[in-house]
Amino acid sequence: MVNIRGMVVLEHNIFIAWQHACTYNLKAKQKVMSLSHVAPALPPGTKPLANQVAGHKYGEGKSKLGCLQHIDGTILKPVQYPPKGQREVDFYQTVFNNENTEEILQQLRCHVPQFFGIFESAENPKIKYLKLENLMYKFSQPCVLDIKMGKVTYDPEAPPEKIALELAKFPPAINLGYQFSGMQVFNPEQKKIVKYDKYYCKKLTEDTIIKQGFGKFFMIDSNFKRSLIKVVIRKLKSMKDWFLKQRKYAFYASSILMVYDGDKKQEEDCEMDYKSYDGIQDNVGHIADNERTVNGTANSENERTNVSAKMDEEIIVDENIEVKMIDFTHVFHSSEEDQNYLFGLENLIHHLEILLQDGS
Numbered sequence: 001m002v003n004i005r006g007m008v009v010l011e012h013n014i015f016i017a018w019q020h021a022c023t024y025n026l027k028a029k030q031k032v033m034s035l036s037h038v039a040p041a042l043p044p045g046t047k048p049l050a051n052q053v054a055g056h057k058y059g060e061g062k063s064k065l066g067c068l069q070h071i072d073g074t075i076l077k078p079v080q081y082p083p084k085g086q087r088e089v090d091f092y093q094t095v096f097n098n099e100n101t102e103e104i105l106q107q108l109r110c111h112v113p114q115f116f117g118i119f120e121s122a123e124n125p126k127i128k129y130l131k132l133e134n135l136m137y138k139f140s141q142p143c144v145l146d147i148k149m150g151k152v153t154y155d156p157e158a159p160p161e162k163i164a165l166e167l168a169k170f171p172p173a174i175n176l177g178y179q180f181s182g183m184q185v186f187n188p189e190q191k192k193i194v195k196y197d198k199y200y201c202k203k204l205t206e207d208t209i210i211k212q213g214f215g216k217f218f219m220i221d222s223n224f225k226r227s228l229i230k231v232v233i234r235k236l237k238s239m240k241d242w243f244l245k246q247r248k249y250a251f252y253a254s255s256i257l258m259v260y261d262g263d264k265k266q267e268e269d270c271e272m273d274y275k276s277y278d279g280i281q282d283n284v285g286h287i288a289d290n291e292r293t294v295n296g297t298a299n300s301e302n303e304r305t306n307v308s309a310k311m312d313e314e315i316i317v318d319e320n321i322e323v324k325m326i327d328f329t330h331v332f333h334s335s336e337e338d339q340n341y342l343f344g345l346e347n348l349i350h351h352l353e354i355l356l357q358d359g360s
């Protein structure tokens with residue numbers, strides 16, 4: 001049966017979007033084409049991504065397209081309308097192209113989810129998906145935080161209307177260089193997930209983001225996860241090192257996703273002496289600088305064993321949290337330092353260090 005009211009609303013929406021397209025650009029016109037009032041059939045072995053905290057969700061929004069989870073442990077992210085979708089496809093295909101031997105691209109791989117190619121299902125070959133590592137897969141109760149990076153979140157091709165929209169979304173981003181898009185935390189005492197949606201995130205300010213943002217994510221009030229925060233800081237510093245070296249890309253509106261298991265007790269005594277870690281990390285496979293004797297040679301076999309034992313401990317803690325860059329729909333080629341992203345990254349590191357100092 002034809003639902004007249006639904007049809008009228010849909011036609012009205014298409015008309016509004018069409019007007020928008022005329023005043024904006026071709027990109028918006030292509031969006032009109034992808035408007036749909038029904039969710040597409042799910043490819044076999046998939047379901048809507050559970051625990052997704054931000055972005056396009058399956059069955060919702062204008063396109064009804066969203067991330068799916070596959071039983072094989074990957075996620076399928078729909079390729080979005082042009083040019084957004086193609087930019088993200090190009091990005092992953094370049095970074096994971098085994099024939100490309102550029103060191104800077106190979107170094108980027110550890111900071112993004114693994115990419116397993118483009119997927120399409122026989123049922124609906126029009127919809128293409130990026131097949132990606134599911135960063136939540138190994139966790140039984142994932143606590144998830146999506147942080148959108150950059151003081152500027154509109155790309156160089158954005159029309160004035162999109163610029164205005166982005167500036168209005170979260171004005172403190174100009175000073176912070178990042179913003180929370182969404183998060184969820186599992187409370188083990190109450191055995192329930194607490195969700196903080198985009199409306200909660202938009203209310204955060206420069207003054208509240210450390211305690212009401214990161215503090216909630218790491219459950220500062222009940223079970224403050226110091227060891228996890230230290231690992232996050234280290235991973236972010238490693239990301240920063242990559243950004244200081246790279247002159248390939250400018251990342252706009254890209255996110256950092258953090259995931260840990262809310263059901264797992266994070267052992268404080270798993271922590272190693274954090275100060276000694278940098279030396280170890282920079283010399284993987286070698287003896288750390290600060291573990292050497294004054295004449296520069298390693299003390300003894302015992303010390304070698306100590307260092308590798310410490311590294312093993314840290315690796316265990318390291319695996320307890322994922323910190324990866326996601327969402328590359330607004331990535332552009334650039335031969336300059338990405339100061340926009342770096343500014344946010346530096347603030348992020350600094351704010352987590354403050355949380356660590358003041359939190360307990």
Ligand SMILES: O=P(O)(O)O[C@@H]1[C@@H](OP(=O)(O)O)[C@H](OP(=O)(O)O)[C@H](O)[C@H](OP(=O)(O)O)[C@H]1OP(=O)(O)O
Binds near residue numbers: 055061
């Ligand atoms: O087209 P854009 O680039 O403005 O994309 C919008 C996104 O902006 P971003 O990619 O982050 O710059 C925008 O992202 P944010 O909310 O800013 O994180 C939304 O996802 C929006 O979808 P919807 O209107 O909420 O269904 C997105 O709109 P649609 O892709 O759904 O049209």
Ligand SMILES: Nc1ncnc2c1ncn2[C@@H]1O[C@H](COP(=O)(O)OP(=O)(O)O)[C@@H](O)[C@H]1O
Binds near residue numbers: 075144257329
């Ligand atoms: N590789 C991944 N592993 C786990 N969850 C993911 C992954 N990629 C995205 N997500 C989830 O989906 C959300 C939206 O992802 P994103 O790539 O930003 O999509 P969009 O382009 O629709 O905004 C993230 O906030 C996160 O919750």
